[in-house]
Amino acid sequence: MNSTDNNAxxxxxxxxxxxxxxVLVFFGxxxxxxIAGGALQLIASIQLHTPSFLAGCAWTTYGRxxxxxxxxxxxxxxxxxxxxxxxxxxxxxxxxTLRHGGWLxxxxxxxxxxxxxGLLGILGRFSTSFxxxxxxxxxxxxxxxxxxxxxxxxxxxxxIRNTENVYASQWYLFGAAFWFxxxxxxxxxxxxKAPVRGVLQPVVNAWYVHGLYGLWFxxxxxxxxxxxxxxxxxxxIANYYLAALAxxxxxxxxxxxxxxxxxxxxxxxxxxxxxxxxxxxxxxxVVVIALNLFGTLSGRYSALQSSITLRFIFVSILGFVLASxxxxxxxxxxxxxxxxxxxxxxxxxxxxxxxxxxxAMFGAAYFILPxxxxxxxxxxxxxxxxxxxxxxxxxxxxxxxxxAGWQQGHLLNDATVPFGDITKVLTFWFxxxxxxxxxxxxxxxxxxxxxxxxxxxxxxxxxxxxxxHQPPDLSLPNPAKAATEGHA
Numbered sequence: 176m177n178s179t180d181n182n183a184x185x186x187x188x189x190x191x192x193x194x195x196x197x198v199l200v201f202f203g204x205x206x207x208x209x210i211a212g213g214a215l216q217l218i219a220s221i222q223l224h225t226p227s228f229l230a231g232c233a234w235t236t237y238g239r240x241x242x243x244x245x246x247x248x249x250x251x252x253x254x255x256x257x258x259x260x261x262x263x264x265x266x267x268x269x270x271x272t273l274r275h276g277g278w279l280x281x282x283x284x285x286x287x288x289x290x291x292x293g294l295l296g297i298l299g300r301f302s303t304s305f306x307x308x309x310x311x312x313x314x315x316x317x318x319x320x321x322x323x324x325x326x327x328x329x330x331x332x333x334x335i336r337n338t339e340n341v342y343a344s345q346w347y348l349f350g351a352a353f354w355f356x357x358x359x360x361x362x363x364x365x366x367x368k369a370p371v372r373g374v375l376q377p378v379v380n381a382w383y384v385h386g387l388y389g390l391w392f393x394x395x396x397x398x399x400x401x402x403x404x405x406x407x408x409x410x411x412i413a414n415y416y417l418a419a420l421a422x423x424x425x426x427x428x429x430x431x432x433x434x435x436x437x438x439x440x441x442x443x444x445x446x447x448x449x450x451x452x453x454x455x456x457x458x459x460x461v462v463v464i465a466l467n468l469f470g471t472l473s474g475r476y477s478a479l480q481s482s483i484t485l486r487f488i489f490v491s492i493l494g495f496v497l498a499s500x501x502x503x504x505x506x507x508x509x510x511x512x513x514x515x516x517x518x519x520x521x522x523x524x525x526x527x528x529x530x531x532x533x534x535a536m537f538g539a540a541y542f543i544l545p546x547x548x549x550x551x552x553x554x555x556x557x558x559x560x561x562x563x564x565x566x567x568x569x570x571x572x573x574x575x576x577x578x579a580g581w582q583q584g585h586l587l588n589d590a591t592v593p594f595g596d597i598t599k600v601l602t603f604w605f606x607x608x609x610x611x612x613x614x615x616x617x618x619x620x621x622x623x624x625x626x627x628x629x630x631x632x633x634x635x636x637x638x639x640x641x642x643x644h645q646p647p648d649l650s651l652p653n654p655a656k657a658a659t660e661g662h663a
Contacts, residue, residue: 187546193272194263195547197279199630201259202540204287206623208251209533213616215244220612224605234298242309243297249307249387250290250318253528255283256536257395258325261348263543264402265329268345269336278324285321289314305366305380307387315363319356326352343418344402347394350426354390358383374442378434385433385450388527390426396491396535397464403488403542404471408478413470414463421463428456435506438515454506461499468492483558487538490566494530497573501526513588518604519580522573529615530569537565537622544629553628557621564618571611579604 219241221228229235266273273279293310296302302309329352333345362383365371371379405412412418434450469492479485501523504510514520541558545551552558579601586597 187267190266190270190272191263191546193274193276194266197273197276197283198259198263198543198547200280200283201255201262202544203626203630204283205252205255205259205536206619206626208247208255208290209619210616210623212244212247212252213612213619215240215247217609217612217616219244220605220609224602224609233300239298239300239302242302243294245307246297246309247290247294249528250293250310251287253392253532254286254290256533256540257351257391258283258286260399260536260539260543261352261395262325262329262332263547264344264398264539265332265348268338268342268402269332270338271332271335273328273332274335279328282321282324282328285317285324287321289317289321292317303367305362305376307384308362308366308380312363312367315367319360322356322359326356342401343412343415343422344398346419346422347398347401350422351391351394351398354386354394358386358390374440377437377440378442378446381436382433384524385436386430388524389429389432392528392532393425393429393495396495396532399535399539400468400488400492400495403484403538404468407482407485407542408471408475410471410475412467413473414466417463418467421460421467424463425457425460428453428460432457432502432506435502436520438506438508438511451506451508454503457499458503461496465492465496483562484538484542486562487534487541487565490569491531491535491538494526494534494569498523498526498531513584514580515584516587517580517583518576519584522576522580525576526573530573534565534569537561540622540626544626548629550629552625554625557625560621561618561625564614564621568611568615568618571614572608575604575607575611579607 218229218235219237222230222237222240229240233239262273262279290310293314296311296314297309301311303311329348333349362379365379366376366383370376401412401418430453432450432453434446434448435454436450438447438451440447472489479489501519505514505520505523541552582604583597583601586592586600
């Protein structure tokens, strides 16, 4: 390793040291919420085919457990994992240390206390009636205060960067960082603080839900893909000059696409039509992003065997493409007429959140944590178990929910079929979904055990030190060199 590589590695070690404990706190909190949310989700799923399960306690009835599970996963696991990954990556790409990390501990406490109080409020019958906004009103300021502290540190890190280039990963991270408080604050004001009336409420709720998935979780997942592919493969992003077009097109169209969730609803037809048109326009950035990412992987698929991060990122990219296809299909009125009120709509959101976003965060964790702790993952068996159960669970739930939604839609549209018969048919699919959730939960537990082993200082004895190498010098001219995303 030459002196340039030594200097680069020393700089990266300093950055990782500055980010170590804030990132570990956010990742640790995220994994705990992932287990808790997965357990609640499993309970809610079991109650759909075994109604007597935990039915004796009001706190564990389906009407409370289901939204609590969704909020635990979205705001507990999803947001904490995105904070951990985003802060580390922003510091890496800005080539500067993460300063005053103690405030990030305060921010983490604010955020997680807010989520905890919100979930207790949902379970204690103080839920609102709006999807992904079920937490009681009093937690709004707590969450926004915690988010503000995290956002300030991300912006500060970028403002004192030691590089001239601004990479595609940073575009998506910055976009997500500004879009979430905008979406969340406006939705809270228009639905809970100074509520609008009548049909405007479902319009605002649909806009928020679609924006949260499309302007927060998808950008964070794409930021991971645009960073890790060139970083690990040692080659620039293919057709990188198109990445800016994909970014701005994705932003501009997703902001108007939420109306497609209201096809057939008692709202002005132009709202759902605008959403459908926006989803059709999203085909362009999806194709460009696929060209960028799959083009980078072209000829290097053998690298998937040696990198757990690449394998998870590959699943994430497939999840993004598949979720985009489902979203487009659900924007077609003929298709929506059959499956709009079925498990198929749940599948679209699940593909975005889990198959695309969550798998990207798993891959990021497997890359980041050894660099923060200086230790290798303790158990390769647990790593393989986590990936295998994740891939299997994604396949099972995607195929199962798609088949269930299609069958459910046709039965609901057949006036000669009694509703009781539809319920009997769905019992099999609900049981199938519970099996898939159990498979995923096993992988999450394996991930938790491995995280405790690598992150806890008390378990450091006997753990081998990790050894990292710089990616090869690509010797590219400046514009193309920016596409490698990993030189910071």
